Amino acid sequence: MAEEDDLILSELDDDELVQQMFDDLYDGLKPEIEEAVNILLERGWEPYDILTKALVGGMTIVGNDFRDGILFVPEVLLAANAMKGGMAILKPLLVETGAPKMGKMVIGTVKGDIHDIGKNLVSMMMEGAGFEVVDLGINNPVENYIDTAKAEEADIVGMSALLTTTMPYMKVVIDTMIEQGIRDDYIVLVGGAPLNEEFGKAIGADAYCRDAAVAVETAKLLVARKHNRMSAG
Amino acid sequence: MSDALTKALSERDWLLADGATGTNLFNMGLQSGDAPEFWNETEPDKIRALYRGAVDAGSDLFLTNSFGANASRLKLHDAGHRAHELSRLAAEIGREIADSAGRTLIVAGSVGPTGEIMGAAGTLKHDTAVQMFEETAAGLKAGGADVLWVETISAPEEFKAAAEAFANVGMPWCGTMSFDTAGRTMMGLTSSGMVEMVDSLPNPPIAFGANCGVGASDLLRTVLGFAAQGAERPIIAKGNAGIPRFEDGHIHYDGTPDLMAEYARLARDAGARIIGGCCGTMPEHLRSMRIALESHTPRARPTLDHIAEVLGGYSSPNDGTGDDDGSVPRRVRRGRRRV
Numbered sequence: 001m002a003e004e005d006d007l008i009l010s011e012l013d014d015d016e017l018v019q020q021m022f023d024d025l026y027d028g029l030k031p032e033i034e035e036a037v038n039i040l041l042e043r044g045w046e047p048y049d050i051l052t053k054a055l056v057g058g059m060t061i062v063g064n065d066f067r068d069g070i071l072f073v074p075e076v077l078l079a080a081n082a083m084k085g086g087m088a089i090l091k092p093l094l095v096e097t098g099a100p101k102m103g104k105m106v107i108g109t110v111k112g113d114i115h116d117i118g119k120n121l122v123s124m125m126m127e128g129a130g131f132e133v134v135d136l137g138i139n140n141p142v143e144n145y146i147d148t149a150k151a152e153e154a155d156i157v158g159m160s161a162l163l164t165t166t167m168p169y170m171k172v173v174i175d176t177m178i179e180q181g182i183r184d185d186y187i188v189l190v191g192g193a194p195l196n197e198e199f200g201k202a203i204g205a206d207a208y209c210r211d212a213a214v215a216v217e218t219a220k221l222l223v224a225r226k227h228n229r230m231s232a233g
Numbered sequence: 234m235s236d237a238l239t240k241a242l243s244e245r246d247w248l249l250a251d252g253a254t255g256t257n258l259f260n261m262g263l264q265s266g267d268a269p270e271f272w273n274e275t276e277p278d279k280i281r282a283l284y285r286g287a288v289d290a291g292s293d294l295f296l297t298n299s300f301g302a303n304a305s306r307l308k309l310h311d312a313g314h315r316a317h318e319l320s321r322l323a324a325e326i327g328r329e330i331a332d333s334a335g336r337t338l339i340v341a342g343s344v345g346p347t348g349e350i351m352g353a354a355g356t357l358k359h360d361t362a363v364q365m366f367e368e369t370a371a372g373l374k375a376g377g378a379d380v381l382w383v384e385t386i387s388a389p390e391e392f393k394a395a396a397e398a399f400a401n402v403g404m405p406w407c408g409t410m411s412f413d414t415a416g417r418t419m420m421g422l423t424s425s426g427m428v429e430m431v432d433s434l435p436n437p438p439i440a441f442g443a444n445c446g447v448g449a450s451d452l453l454r455t456v457l458g459f460a461a462q463g464a465e466r467p468i469i470a471k472g473n474a475g476i477p478r479f480e481d482g483h484i485h486y487d488g489t490p491d492l493m494a495e496y497a498r499l500a501r502d503a504g505a506r507i508i509g510g511c512c513g514t515m516p517e518h519l520r521s522m523r524i525a526l527e528s529h530t531p532r533a534r535p536t537l538d539h540i541a542e543v544l545g546g547y548s549s550p551n552d553g554t555g556d557d558d559g560s561v562p563r564r565v566r567r568g569r570r571r572v
Contacts, residue, residue, distance in 0.1 A: 028354075069414070071421075072414065072417065072419070072420055072421025073350075073354075073387075073419050073420050073421065074350075074352055074353065074354045074355075074420055074421065075354075075421075077354030078354045081354065111266050112264075112266025112267070113266075114309040114348060117348070117350060138309065139266070139309060163255060164255060164256060164477050164484040164512055164513075165255050165258075165259045165263065165484075166266065167479075167484065168479070168483060168484065169266075171479075193413055194477045194484075194512070195477075196476060196477070198478060198479070199477070199478070199479045202479040203479065
């Protein structure tokens with residue numbers, strides 16, 4: 001510890017500062033991230049570049065190490081909290097500058113399921129990756145998902161369940177979307193401890209996501225595919 | 234004067250615990266979204282049937298229907314104030330079934346997680362957690378539980394809070410955690426880490442172990458991890474009956490009674506003394522586990538390869554034990570600011 005140098009963020013050049021932000025995100029240091037975001041803004045960085053190069057870049061490292069079993073939930077929550085500090089500064093500026101959008105996700109635990117740790121992680125990691133997230137919270141009936149997805153013009157509907165007693169409800173939501181003829185308007189992602197890929201397929205979801213890091217990767221892939229399809233069509 | 238579980242453990246090499254609560258209740262008509270604990274009041278016959286299912290299949294011990302009977306979980310059903318009452322009812326019905334069974338049955342008062350996050354990144358404070366657990370624990374004690382049994386815990390902070398609450402009500406207890414994330418708990422605790430934590434508690438449990446998680450193989454890898462750490466205390470193994478599959482609109486676990494019999498034998502060989510199932514484990518599984526354990530001649534501790542051969546592969550290449558030897562690459566750190 002004693003060998004570590006004291007750092008003054010404002011004395012670092014841009015590249016070093018971004019590297020330092022990766023470290024500070026990894027360590028969940030919110031005040032340092034906020035300070036660094038402000039420094040980059042003062043240096044004339046576009047809000048969108050700060051988001052993608054510094055914050056999303058740093059959260060990608062966190063996500064990879066979470067996926068690889070090097071980091072665990074407590075560390076990821078702290079990192080996401082630091083990221084949120086930076087995002088709070090950037091959000092109004094991103095809107096002002098009309099920065100491109102990654103996509104929007106509506107997410108919640110299904111009816112009967114109050115276990116929201118996994119859902120919260122996915123929300124945070126999705127925000128960490130630059131997506132907009134509308135969090136429905138816990139215990140959502142089918143209309144919450146569908147009404148909100150329509151109203152928010154979401155790209156993705158995410159459902160989470162921890163219990164074997166609640167996971168069948170995901171199929172109810174998907175079946176209702178099919179009945180209303182809107183199933184293909186959305187990418188449907190499902191997750192939760194008792195689920196698996198086979199279950200995801202059986203109920204007609206686009207993908208089952210094993211953890212929050214996989215959810216982010218899958219969302220990026222499927223949103224890109226959807227955009228390609230739309231521009232091709 | 235020792236408690237019923239300590240006494241049973243001193244007389245027997247192994248005890249058969251129970252199986253699933255949720256899966257069984259779901260089969261009895263519990264609707265997705267209902268709090269199972271309400272049935273202690275509104276459908277007591279179904280709870281009797283749940284307990285009797287385990288007892289008739291040969292369990293020596295069963296858990297009460299109080300997993301979600303804490304203020305934090307019940308408040309989502311507008312019943313946050315009913316934790317004590319619903320816990321007491323769960324234990325009372327358990328006592329009734331145990332006392333009329335004609336043999337010694339241990340009623341273990343189930344205490345499930347709060348569902349909230351503790352520690353630096355969380356919102357639930359230690360004192361509040363202890364208070365919540367104490368309310369549930371006091372209800373279970375009042376209803377006549379022999380021991381308290383905290384289960385499916387991920388965070389060491391939460392496990393410790395439960396232990397403190399149990400000390401406050403003066404009850405003997407057991408505790409199991411869920412190792413479902415590459416062999417660790419969701420919060421990153423390894424099996425060896427759990428042994429160290431349990432041994433450091435001022436009021437250690439009678440027995441400790443693992444429940445739920447991924448599949449039977451992973452659970453036994455965790456049990457081997459406990460044993461390798463030199464755990465002195467009796468070890469509990471309560472694994473799921475395989476992996477959940479979705480068939481004809483409902484969830485079915487793919488572990489057969491035969492597979493669970495193999496699992497029970499291997500759990501015994503791995504060093505577990507209290508052996509049961511978790512999700513998907515029905516009375517027919519328990520029956521076959523009972524027969525397997527009764528006819529079992531202890532064998533050498535199984536290797537990881539042998540377990541995989543018999544029960545199927547693991548969910549991850551390793552379980553995080555021994556990581557501290559530097560075999561896992563840590564990120565190379567740059568300088569850090571002092572705050």
